[in-house]
Amino acid sequence: MRGELKVFAGNANPELCQRISKSIELPLGKRVLSRFPDGEIHVRILENVRGRDVFVIQPTVPNPNESLMELLLLIDALKRASAERVTAVIPCYGYARQDRKDLPRVPISAKLVANLLVAAGADRLLTIDLHAGQIQGFFDIPVDNLYAFPVFQEYVQEVHLDNPTIVSPDVGAMKLASLFCTKLNLPLATVDKRRVGDYEVEATTVIGDVKGKKVILIDDIVSTAGSLTEAAKILRKKGAEEIWAFAVHGLLVGPAIDRIRNSPIQRLVTTDSVRTEIDDRTFELTVLSVAELLGKAIMCIHKNESVSSLFS
Numbered sequence: 543m544r545g546e547l548k549v550f551a552g553n554a555n556p557e558l559c560q561r562i563s564k565s566i567e568l569p570l571g572k573r574v575l576s577r578f579p580d581g582e583i584h585v586r587i588l589e590n591v592r593g594r595d596v597f598v599i600q601p602t603v604p605n606p607n608e609s610l611m612e613l614l615l616l617i618d619a620l621k622r623a624s625a626e627r628v629t630a631v632i633p634c635y636g637y638a639r640q641d642r643k644d645l646p647r648v649p650i651s652a653k654l655v656a657n658l659l660v661a662a663g664a665d666r667l668l669t670i671d672l673h674a675g676q677i678q679g680f681f682d683i684p685v686d687n688l689y690a691f692p693v694f695q696e697y698v699q700e701v702h703l704d705n706p707t708i709v710s711p712d713v714g715a716m717k718l719a720s721l722f723c724t725k726l727n728l729p730l731a732t733v734d735k736r737r738v739g740d741y742e743v744e745a746t747t748v749i750g751d752v753k754g755k756k757v758i759l760i761d762d763i764v765s766t767a768g769s770l771t772e773a774a775k776i777l778r779k780k781g782a783e784e785i786w787a788f789a790v791h792g793l794l795v796g797p798a799i800d801r802i803r804n805s806p807i808q809r810l811v812t813t814d815s816v817r818t819e820i821d822d823r824t825f826e827l828t829v830l831s832v833a834e835l836l837g838k839a840i841m842c843i844h845k846n847e848s849v850s851s852l853f854s
């Protein structure tokens with residue numbers, strides 16, 4: 543076992559950090575995280591971390607630039623204070639969707655973020671449902687990519703949806719959707735989605751049988767909700783009886799709430815990997831917590847135990 547465990551939090555999702563701290567029965571480390579008058583971020587670690595095994599929790603969305611910079615400065619401060627090992631716990635990894643050069647003269651932002659984390663001094667990464675598993679290869683340090691699946695599975699079993707079908711809203715979400723199918727032993731269908739702009743998508747075809755079915759639409763991210771709501775519309779046209787949407791990371795930005803409210807989606811189920819501040823309850827929203835899952839993974843990593851055993 544390494545040095546004593548310490549957990550610090552950024553400002554991006556204080557509620558999740560408190561829940562994790564409660565689940566592992568360890569108070570969050572004391573630090574200052576404020577702004578200088580010109581807007582620069584001021585970080586100071588207020589306790590001894592020399593030789594300690596430190597975890598820093600900070601999702602880098604929905605304010606990716608601010609949240610990432612806070613995280614980098616926290617890691618730098620901890621390394622300079624002689625922490626033995628620093629693990630960046632990023633429940634939702636910002637910039638993950640920019641993971642390849644799909645147009646001329648664009649950056650591979652997900653790789654740049656990986657470089658920045660390592661340059662700041664991160665020794666490991668712990669995250670949940672990376673947009674693309676291959677992003678792990680952008681790091682030459684160990685990456686533990688957890689799945690929120692067990693949290694969703696428990697919920698699906700609790701609500702007893704009658705004879706559901708899993709639907710992927712696009713080809714990219716097929717892997718996640720097929721994991722659900724395998725674990726829950728359910729059929730799979732998919733929607734053919736094309737992105738026509740940053741805010742707009744088009745869903746043209748459904749492959750698979752959804753007529754008269756209760757549909758569980760599964761995606762890793764709901765951002766402007768274009769993908770889920772366009773998929774829901776075509777599924778309804780094809781005769782789906784009920785449509786429930788599940789998305790691990792509930793960014794819910796811009797037109798998301800209006801779109802969901804005006805769509806056939808009956809309920810959105812997401813997690814607290816991202817802070818969701820929605821007072822408007824004109825649609826049904828369930829936010830499940832990934833705190834316990836992250837807490838268990840932190841303890842496994844700290845004690846050098848298997849993380850994959852959490853999913854077996």
Ligand code: R5P
Nearest residue numbers: 714763764765766767768769
């Ligand atoms: C795309 O590849 C992702 O998996 C999500 O489908 C997408 O990021 C969701 O974005 P939006 O909610 O804005 O359609």
